Amino acid sequence: MKTLLPFLLLFLFANCNSKNNPDSEKEDNGQPLCIDLAGNINNTVASLPLSEAAEKMDIVQLETSDKSFIRGVEDIEVTTHDIFVFDRNEGIFRFDRQGKFLNKVGKKGEGPEEILSIWQMMINEAEEEVYLYSLIDKNCIKVYNFDGSFKRVGLRNRMENTFYGPSNLIFSFKHYFFLQQELPILFIENNPEIWSFALTDSCFNIQKKFYNPSLAGKDEEIIQNCAPNYGWKNYWMEGLTDTDTYNQQLIMKYAGVDTIYQYNENNQEFEPYYTILSGEQPSFEMAHQWIKDPAFFKFLWVYELFDTQEYLYLLAGKSNLIHTFRYDKQSGKIAVAKKESTIIERPFPGSPNFVFRELRKKFQLQNDLSGGGDFSVDYKSQGKYWIDECNPSDLLEQIDVDGLKTGKVKDEAARDKLVQVLSTIAEDDNPVLFIATLK
Template sequence: MKYLFSFLCLCCVLSVSAQKPVVINLAKAISESPKEIMLNELASDIRYVPLETTDDCLMNNEFYIMQYTGEDIITSGIFHFDKNGKFLNKIGSKGQGPEEYLQGLFAFGDWKNKLLYVQNWTTLTCYGFDGTFVRSVPTPQLNMGAAGLFDKNHILYSNDIYYADKANPIQLYMVDSQNGKTVSKWRGHLEENKKYGMILTSRDFMYNYDNSLFYKPALENVIFKILSPKKRQLVYKFDCSGKDIDVSADEVDPKKRFQFLSVYWAKETAQYLFVNYGMKNISRLGIYDKEKKTFTNVTIKDNLAGGYDIHPAWTSDDNHLLMVYYAGGLLQDKEKRYSTGLLPERKKELDELLKNIKEDDNPVVILVTLKPKKDNKQ
C-alpha cells in the first residue's frame, strides 16, 4: 500500500509537470476586427458606483491602484470605500518615515485578512484596511517590479531589472510575508547576444484567480501559475511571431515605444481569460473561451443598464469585472450609451447618476457581476 501511494503521488506530479500550456495566437488576432457582444452573455448584473467626493478623499486622475474585493474598493490615494462608494478612510500616508510609503503607485491585498501591501522601492508597507500600520516587509530587489500574495505566509515579487546581473539573473523571489526572508528564487530568461534596454510599454504583472497566483513577466509573452513556494508551471503562451518583444529596444525615446506586441493586463475567470493587449496604435480586448478553446477580440456592449462599452481592467475578485470612468468622461460620452437596458432598475440608477454627477467629482467604478460558469452558454 505504501508503494502504491508513492506511485500515485508520482503520477500526479508528472501529470502536472507534463500539462501543456494554452497557446493564444496574438500575432494573428491583432489584425482581426472586434466582434460585438452583449454584456448579458457574460454577466447577470452591472452597477455604476460613484465614489463619494469629499475634501478628505479627492482623487487625482491617476488609476495606479484600483481594486474591488467583493466588499471594499481600494483606490489611488490610497482611499478605502465600501462597495456602494461611501468613503471609509485613508490607508497609510506618503512620506519617508518607517510607517509611510514613498510613492504608493502599486499595491496588492490580502483580502481575507483585510490587509493591503503598498510597494516602495525596496520594501512593502503593510496596512490594515482601517488604515493602521501593521509591518514593513524587506524586499531588497523589488525596484518597481510586480508583487502578489501567494498565501497568507508568502509573497512573490519580481526584480524587473534582473538582466542587469547576467551572471546571476534572479527575476522572482518568494519571501516570508512577516519578515521578508527569502524562501525560493527563480532565474529570469535571457536572450543571447542581446543588450537589454529600458522597456516601458511592457510590465511585469500578477493576478489571483481561484486561490492561485499567476505571473506575467514583462519581457516574455507567457503566464506562469505558481504551484508552491518552490514550483511554477507555464499555463499560457502568447504567440507573437515576428512581433515579439525586442529586449534591445530603448523606450526612453518615446518614438520607440509600442513597437511590439505586448499583453498589458489579464483577468481570469472560471470560463474565460480576458486579455488587454496591443501594438503601436492598435489596442484590443480579447477573450479566450476555456471550453471552446477559442480566442476572439470583442467589444462588450452594456445592454443591461443601457450604459457604456465595457473594457475591464484593474483587480477584482473572481466574480466581477472592474473598470473605471472619469466623471467628466461619462458626461462627455452620454451619446455613446447603448440604446436599451434589460435591467430597468439599473438603467434608472445610471440615468439619475448622470443627472447629478459633476465633472470634477471622483471617478465612477463600474462593477460587472459575472454569470456562474454553468449559466454562461452562448
C-alpha cells in the same frame, strides 16, 4: 537544418490546432494548450460583450467631501464590503460599496505608526489588513487595520539592495508574496542576477527566484545596455510580468515570452499553461529598446492577459490597431475585436532626434450590462472584480442619457443607477466606478 524548418513549423501548427479541438486526446497529455492568435487574426467580430465574462455591474459614485477629495487615482482594490482608493498625493481612502467615505488608512509622517510616502497598496481581505509599501521609509512596509489604525511593521528594512531596476512591486496572492521587477538594470552592484519574479517568506526574504526565459544568456548584453550608462544612449527596457488571479489561480506571462504559466502551490513552480502563437516576432534588441523603432509596431505583440470562467482574453497590438482576442476554453475557438488606436510619439528636446514611441492601449469590452459605452478594465482586484474608473466630466459629455434610458441592457437595475448618478454628479466630483463582478 534549414530543410527541417518548414516541417517543424507545420508540426507545431498542426499540434496547436489539435489542442484547440475539445475532442482531441492531446489536451490531456500534460502539454500546455496552444492558442493560435496569428492563425485566427482575421476571425473578427464587431465587439466583445462584457456579459460573457461578468455577471453583475455596480455603479458607485464615490462621496466627495473635504475629507475624501481624490486628486489622482493610482490603484483601486475592491472587497466584499469595501473600496480602497490609492491617491499618490492624498494617501489611502476607504469607502463602503455604496461609495460612502469611511476613513483614511495611514498617516504621513516619520513617527513609528506613520509612513513617509506610499509606493504601493496591498489588501488582505481575510485578515482585514492594508499593507503600505514605501520606497524611502526606513521601515518600508507598514500594516494597518481596515479602520485605519496602525497594526504592526511588516518589514523593518528598506529593500533597495533586493532589486536591480527602478520599477519594482510586491505582489500578494492568497498567503504568498512575490516580488516583481523589470529592465532596465539600474543597480548593477547590488544584484547582478537578472530575475523577473521571486517568491518570498512572510518577512519578504527571497525564497525562490524565477527567470524570464527570453533573457537567458543575455546578461552581458543587458548590462552593457543598462540605465546608469545611458545618457542619450538607447538602453534596453521591458514591461512587468503580467499576472491574473481569477478564481484563486495565479497565472502569469513574462514580457516578450509567448507562454502563459500557472503557479503550482505544491511544488512552488510556474508551469507552462498555454502556448501562444503570435507569428513572426521582432528581434530581442528591437523589442527591448527604450526608443522603439517604428518597425516594432508592425509585429503582433501580446501585452496583457485577463482570465475568466469561460474565456481567456489577450490584449495585443499590431500597427495602430488594438487586438482583443477571446479564447474559448471549452471549444478552443478564437475571436478578435479590433479597434484603431494611436502610436504616441514624444520627442526629447536636446536629444539626437530621439522620439519615444508607445501604442496607446486599453482592454475594453462592450458594456452590455449597464450600458454607457465601452467598459475599460483599469484595475483588477481580488481575482474577482474588474474596475472601470470614470471621470464625471467624461461621463456627462459622452453618455446620451435619453438613449441610455431606452437602450437594451442585461442589468436594468445597474442602468437605472447609472441614470440616477448622471443626474446628480458634478464635473469636479470624485470618480464614478463601474465595478464588474466576474462569473
